[in-house]
Amino acid sequence: MFSWSCTALDPVADEVFRLLGAAPGPDIGLLAAAALTGLDGTRIRPVLRALVDAHLLQEHVPGRYRMHDLLRLYAAELAGDEARDAALLRLTDSQLRAARAAARLLRPEHPVPELPAPAGSAAPAFEHRAAATAWFDAEHAGLLELLDAAVAGGRHRVVWKLAWFLSAYHFVRGLPFEDLAAWQAGVAAARTLGEPEPLAVAHLQTGTAYARVGRYEDATRHLHEALALAPRGEVHADVHRTLGWVWEARGAPERALRYAHRSLELYRAAANAMREADALNTVGWLHARLGDLGSAGAHCERALLLCRRLGHRRAEALTLHSLGYIAQLRDRHEEALSRYEDALGVVRAIGDVYDETGIQLDLGQVHEELGRHREARRAWERALELSVAQHRPRLAETAGRRLAEARLPAGR
DSSP states (O other): OHHHHHHTSOHHHHHHHHHHTTOOSSOEEHHHHHHHHTOOHHHHHHHHHHHHHTTSOEEEETTEEEOOHHHHHHHHHHHOHHHHHHHHHHHHHHHHHHHHHHHHHHOTTSOOOOOOOOSSSOOOOOSSHHHHHHHHHHHHHHHHHHHHHHHHTTOHHHHHHHHHHHHHHHHHHTOHHHHHHHHHHHHHHHHHHTOHHHHHHHHHHHHHHHHHTTOHHHHHHHHHHHHHHOSSSHHHHHHHHHHHHHHHHTTOHHHHHHHHHHHHHHHHHTTOHHHHHHHHHHHHHHHHHTTOHHHHHHHHHHHHHHHHHHTOHHHHHHHHHHHHHHHHHTTOHHHHHHHHHHHHHHHHHHTOHHHHHHHHHHHHHHHHHTTOHHHHHHHHHHHHHHHHHTTOHHHHHHHHHHHHHOSSOTTO
């Protein structure tokens, strides 16, 4: 029955149908379909329309296409191994470039690895952060399958670069276990490459991913391996800052502060202003945790000025959170409330649900202290929802406990 439908296709549509059987993920977009098939963007659309009309393809949302599983198997068998492998190489190259462009918008403070000059068309240019996030939302499942295919095919450089690009999306969308899986593949690929810099980056990112799922001993081990491989430069500074975060989570803020101060020195020496802003906030936060509110406020106010001058939005949100926490410790509850609400506005504007969790937790506490019990419960319910979705048991336990102890019962 499938063959009867295919006999009515012209040769180009027939070839496109066969290659679409090799497409990873549940569906495919126009640009990815063009890369997979080797057609340009203007030629692919009418071909896909013809396949929809022949009931061989579904356009389930505008601009995205999917194929029934049996049809996909049939198409892949018709394509043959050589044509399918060539199509996947074209698609991987195109998706890598798009992922790199999107990652640069999501995490502008993080450098991303270069890619060879494109043989075909250039990577898409995303107009703004929201467009980059929407692209990742649509392509994420397919990108994970491309990562698996690169692992299976021994394309080690593709694996660690794609893990790096995906990490920016995993970070802001609060997908720590997906990030850990990607970086476990990335660190294995980097070991095979045997090059110190990729391996240092892979250990750093794997350590960060372990920390985000609460496996702090594994995180520390990978971070120290990164430190040994990167005795100087910005990766070295990143490792120090991440170790500061990990040691705070492990209940050693004094040790954490030493690492954070060292990262600040290294970023300043490298004239990396965006990462300096990150480190200033980290140092300020740790001073606050240790009760030194004067130093905490001074560092965080400098961080906020730098963030706003550079347009470093995520760091701005984190610094506003820190300043809210400092104001809260000083019993300046209205000021704390204003800072937390400003921080919440920034993370919502940039789609950063991971950092929203902690902000909601502290925002609820200020509402409770001001007698705004309904608002406190609403903030804690949101923090609980996010922390469960993000597999963050410590935050989930805290949010659940505060809800249980809340003065306003649920539904009141």
